[in-house]
Structure formats: C-alpha cells, structure tokens
Amino acid sequence: MHQTKKGNPWYFGMKTHIGADRDSRQVPTAVVTAAYVADITKAPELRHGQEQQVHADAGCTGVEKRAEIAALERKTEWQIARKRGQIKSLAEGKEKETLKAVENAKAVVRAFVEHPFHIVKNLFPHRQVRCRGLAKNGHQLCTRFGLAKMVIGGRTATT
Numbered sequence: 001m002h003q004t005k006k007g008n009p010w011y012f013g014m015k016t017h018i019g020a021d022r023d024s025r026q027v028p029t030a031v032v033t034a035a036y037v038a039d040i041t042k043a044p045e046l047r048h049g050q051e052q053q054v055h056a057d058a059g060c061t062g063v064e065k066r067a068e069i070a071a072l073e074r075k076t077e078w079q080i081a082r083k084r085g086q087i088k089s090l091a092e093g094k095e096k097e098t099l100k101a102v103e104n105a106k107a108v109v110r111a112f113v114e115h116p117f118h119i120v121k122n123l124f125p126h127r128q129v130r131c132r133g134l135a136k137n138g139h140q141l142c143t144r145f146g147l148a149k150m151v152i153g154g155r156t157a158t159t
Contacts, residue, residue, distance in 0.1 A: 014134055039059035
C-alpha cells in the first residue's frame with residue numbers, strides 16, 4: 001500500500017475499483033490497488049465484455065481513447081461524468097440547465113454502484129484495513145463483496 005495526496009491532506013492505503021451491473025446491482029468484478037493508482041488505468045479490467053453502456057465518474061475522462069479500449073471490436077457507449085469545473089464555467093442559461101439535467105441522469109445510474117460499498121462498510125464492517133499488505137486486505141474485500149452480492153441477490157429475490 002502507498003500514500004497519495006488528494007487536495008492538501010495525505011492518505012495512506014488502498015482503493016477498490018468495482019464493476020457493477022446497472023440492472024441487477026451485482027458486483028461481478030473488483031480490483032484492489034494501492035491508493036495512488038488512477039481509476040482510468042483499471043477501467044479495462046472491470047469490464048466483462050458484454051456491456052453496451054458503461055457509466056463512470058470524471059476520473060475516467062478520455063477512457064474511450066486509450067489503446068486497450070479502442071482496440072476492442074465490440075464498441076461500447078461510454079457515459080462519463082463531466083468535471084464540476086466544466087459545468088461551473090458555463091454561462092447561466094438553457095445550455096447549462098440542459099447539461100445539468102444530463103449529468104443528473106448519469107449520476108442516478110452511477111449511484112447504484114454505491115450500494116455494494118454501503119453493504120461492505122456498514123453490514124460487514126470495513127471501516128479501515130486490518131492487515132499490512134495489499135494481498136490480505138484485497139482478499140478480505142473480495143470476500144466482503146461476495147457476501148454483499150449474496151445480500152443484494154436476496155433482496156431482489158424477495159421483492
């Protein structure tokens with residue numbers, strides 16, 4: 001695990017990148033990396049290849065131009081959130097309101113990804129790492145995401 005700086009404070013630890021299905025809210029892929037690894041570098045590993053649309057936050061801006069994504073024969077529609085500064089810099093008016101509505105629609109879909117994190121952090125308490133090293137903590141997180149998958153599956157089966 002390594003440290004990284006976000007804004008002014010320093011953070012030490014790890015990051016979990018997950019790929020979640022929009023409809024079933026399941027987590028088929030999870031990748032654990034050091035804290036300094038950018039989200040865009042792990043985007044190809046999170047795909048399973050059958051997606052028609054991929055929704056991601058602003059950390060993945062420009063992912064469709066990367067060589068490993070452009071080389072795929074199956075094309076995917078990328079719905080990437082805009083950076084807040086791009087929206088703030090626009091003049092007030094109809095164009096800005098339309099763009100805000102589009103970004104809100106993207107955010108609603110991306111919010112489904114936060115549900116497995118809620119389950120992992122609150123139902124199976126994972127507030128901070130317990131072991132030294134990325135491998136052990138990665139195994140614990142993958143186990144917790146597997147349990148979260150069972151919880152989400154159980155919720156959808158009863159409704």
